[in-house]
Amino acid sequence: MSDKTTPTDIKPPRRGIFPPELHDILSPSLKLGGMTGTVGAITGFAAGTIRDTSTPVLFGVATGVQWFVLGSSYWFTRSLMLKLRNKDQETTPGSKIQASAMAGGATGLIGGLFRGPRNILPGVFMFTLLGGGGQALVNLYHTTDFSLKERRSIFESKWSPLKKLSDEEYVDMMDEKILRIDAEIALIEEKIAELRQAPGQPAGAGREQSKS
Template sequence: MSPAAPSSGQQPPNPTGDEMPTRDELFEIGAKSLQTGALTGVMGAAFGAGSGIMRAAPPGLFALVAGIQWFALGSSFMASRSLLWHAWGGEEYLTSADKVKAGAAAGGVSGMIGGMARGPRNILPGILFFSTLAGGATYMSQKLQSTVPKEKKSIMASKWSPMRQISDQEYEKILVDKMLRIDAELAILSDNIAALKRQSSPSSSASPEAGGSKPASETGKAAPPSSDTQQPEKARPRWFSWGGGSS
């Protein structure tokens, strides 16, 4: 089996598959395989203990045997798949079909190891079963990863909705327009207030001391009679005279 050519145009670091993994790469593959084997071993031990309890058998022995078998299956699968990925150029250069092929091949290796632990007659069934299981699981995983979730449309995006969703730029423009309208109204109010103040101020009317006309309330009032004005003497009789003289 050979992987498909990478679609990005970049050449993989190991296009021929002849280059062996470096020491660091082997250490990374081994660590990842041991982690996977430990996880599957714990799951197998729990499954074996439950199976032993149901069969009225020693649960500890069943848990130990199942844990070892599941550890071998998990670690061998991860090691085989990682080595195939490296031989085919690396995970980033593999297509979905290449990953499915590598998963099926690694599952076949795990099935072979598990069959050898159970007996020679279980090797071929183990290869077929685990190869199909690993290939199918890898295919489903790739399909789920490639599925793009559909964008959820808001109810305001409908043409029947009385409201619509606006962008940040549109909302900012609306706020600027409102601020300009408020500034214009404030300027008009300031001009009106200044005009009213000018109309109500008494500076336009002249004061009486400056020679202006007297107020209408004082117009028409007669001046009080002066006390120094001499009243005319009453006419004396003609026959009356001072000092004996005849008038």
């Protein structure tokens, strides 16, 4: 028998339901949606209990479903916009802001459909601002390179009420405080010695003055 494999023996790689490109976007979106949905369900249940509704569990489930749809749709739209843009050019901070703003607008549209037609335009406007503004803050945090060295500089600033000391500086500071305490104790002992050496008042002097 030959150990050689024929082309018919080679099995083609197993493919998933979705294409790899779509799976790379859909899987993180569903994970994020599951996280937001869980938070939404807990929040909805708590709100339903506080409002003393007759069905707090149903209220929590409905809120969880809404938050799941909003979270997953936001991340899916954002990831899709960035992936389409990456085919032409590299991702820039500006493109991230645009993708996040567009994803926020799509999320606001879906949220407006949940709450009624009157809430569509305000939802699109608010979520667009939140998406773009939040991404701008994230970009600002990363571009400022808030490293450990710069964090230490905050303590070293003259305007900061706190100062981070090294072990040697801490030991020197404690030695200085001990010397000050020893000097104060020496002054107190000198004053006590002076009071002891001073002539005392006779014991009967106070009584004679009181009788007179």
